[in-house]
Amino acid sequence: MKQNISLKNYNTFGIDVKTKSFISIKSKKDLLEILDLIKNHSFRILGGGSNILLTKDFYGLTILMQNKGIRVLSESENEIIVEVQAGENWHEFVLWALERDYGGIENLALIPGSVGAAPIQNIGAYGVELKSVFHSCKVLDLESSSFKTFDKEACEFGYRTSIFKNLLKEKIIITSVNLRLQKKPHQTQTSYGSIQNEIKKRPLNIQNIAKAIISIRKSKLPDPKEIGNCGSFFKNPVITIQHFEKLLRTFPEIPHYPDKKNKVKVPAGWLIEKLGFKGKRYGNVGVHKKQALVLINYGQAEGKEVLELASKIQAQVLKVFMIKLEIEVTLM
Numbered sequence: 176m177k178q179n180i181s182l183k184n185y186n187t188f189g190i191d192v193k194t195k196s197f198i199s200i201k202s203k204k205d206l207l208e209i210l211d212l213i214k215n216h217s218f219r220i221l222g223g224g225s226n227i228l229l230t231k232d233f234y235g236l237t238i239l240m241q242n243k244g245i246r247v248l249s250e251s252e253n254e255i256i257v258e259v260q261a262g263e264n265w266h267e268f269v270l271w272a273l274e275r276d277y278g279g280i281e282n283l284a285l286i287p288g289s290v291g292a293a294p295i296q297n298i299g300a301y302g303v304e305l306k307s308v309f310h311s312c313k314v315l316d317l318e319s320s321s322f323k324t325f326d327k328e329a330c331e332f333g334y335r336t337s338i339f340k341n342l343l344k345e346k347i348i349i350t351s352v353n354l355r356l357q358k359k360p361h362q363t364q365t366s367y368g369s370i371q372n373e374i375k376k377r378p379l380n381i382q383n384i385a386k387a388i389i390s391i392r393k394s395k396l397p398d399p400k401e402i403g404n405c406g407s408f409f410k411n412p413v414i415t416i417q418h419f420e421k422l423l424r425t426f427p428e429i430p431h432y433p434d435k436k437n438k439v440k441v442p443a444g445w446l447i448e449k450l451g452f453k454g455k456r457y458g459n460v461g462v463h464k465k466q467a468l469v470l471i472n473y474g475q476a477e478g479k480e481v482l483e484l485a486s487k488i489q490a491q492v493l494k495v496f497m498i499k500l501e502i503e504v505t506l507m
């Protein structure tokens with residue numbers, strides 16, 4: 176266990192705050208050994224730190240999940256069920272599946288972070304969400320001090336959310352995730368326009384879909400190793416049809432996608448861009464020049480500066496579009 180260390184290298188925003196204590200977890204045994212400490216102190220779990228905004232020093236225990244391992248649990252003619260330990264890197268796991276020709280997660284290539292965090296917000300990209308391949312996950316339930324299994328239904332997955340981000344926040348630790356991956360013939364999802372354009376150049380298979388997505392993502396999103404960010408800072412808002420029709424009168428070009436009954440999803444990036452924030456810098460922070468949904472740290476930012484910019488954007492979006500933008504990243 177380390178004491179009083181900076182978390183700058185443990186969050187992709189690159190925010191420099193301290194934690195009083197810090198421990199790396201490499202196995203379930205490691206976790207059980209610190210169970211009493213967890214139950215009696217304030218603690219927080221970190222994977223890749225790619226979906227959090229650190230706003231202040233933390234006077235508790237930061238637990239970094241680094242347990243590794245990938246194991247095929249069962250195999251049939253059409254699919255496999257694979258158990259992946261929480262500390263595995265998500266993108267490396269996607270590459271593992273692609274090398275073996277297992278499909279279902281190719282659209283989720285290059286999403287940063289750990290496998291254990293993937294169910295927390297039901298990661299999604301290019302028309303696919305984790306829940307489409309999710310089988311179950313194993314968690315340490317801190318109340319009962321026992322390991323429990325959550326199936327898909329129990330996880331209450333929604334758009335960038337799950338029971339772990341709500342009711343069970345800070346009450347469980349995900350230790351491994353089981354996913355159901357397809358063997359050939361794969362059912363692919365290439366309906367996003369940008370994938371269609373990229374894939375045209377190559378034969379349609381899961382490896383080429385992943386290549387297309389990696390290339391699109393690299394061209395649009397800032398690499399956290401070069402510039403601090405957390406991907407999308409806000410969720411795409413879902414509004415009623417009536418509200419949307421009202422907006423259409425002033426903004427006939429507003430992009431939109433059908434959502435649940437009588438609801439429409441509007442890209443938050445478009446709203447932010449329309450208000451002129453795209454590419455703007457405010458001191459140490461700013462809005463990315465290629466993707467207005469991404470807030471960036473120019474190097475020395477404090478979490479509160481990112482939050483101030485986020486509030487400014489939220490206030491303008493509310494004023495002009497009457498939409499309350501919800502923050503996607505977890506504030507700590």
Ligand SMILES: Cc1cc2nc3c(=O)[nH]c(=O)nc-3n(C[C@H](O)[C@H](O)[C@H](O)COP(=O)(O)OP(=O)(O)OC[C@H]3O[C@@H](n4cnc5c(N)ncnc54)[C@H](O)[C@@H]3O)c2cc1C
Pocket residue numbers: 187219220221222223224225226227240261286287288289290291292293295296297298299300347348349350396397398399404405406407505
């Ligand atoms: C450039 C960039 C692009 C991105 N693109 C996407 C995208 O396309 N789609 C998308 O969905 N997300 C995207 N993200 C967000 C992020 O990559 C995902 O949310 C990812 O799953 C976070 O994983 P992590 O290990 O970094 O989680 P962390 O940031 O470390 O943690 C996130 C939350 O989960 C909790 N947590 C982490 N691990 C565990 C565990 N084992 N048990 C219990 N709680 C845990 C933490 O306490 C915290 O509340 C992007 C981020 C970046 C920087």
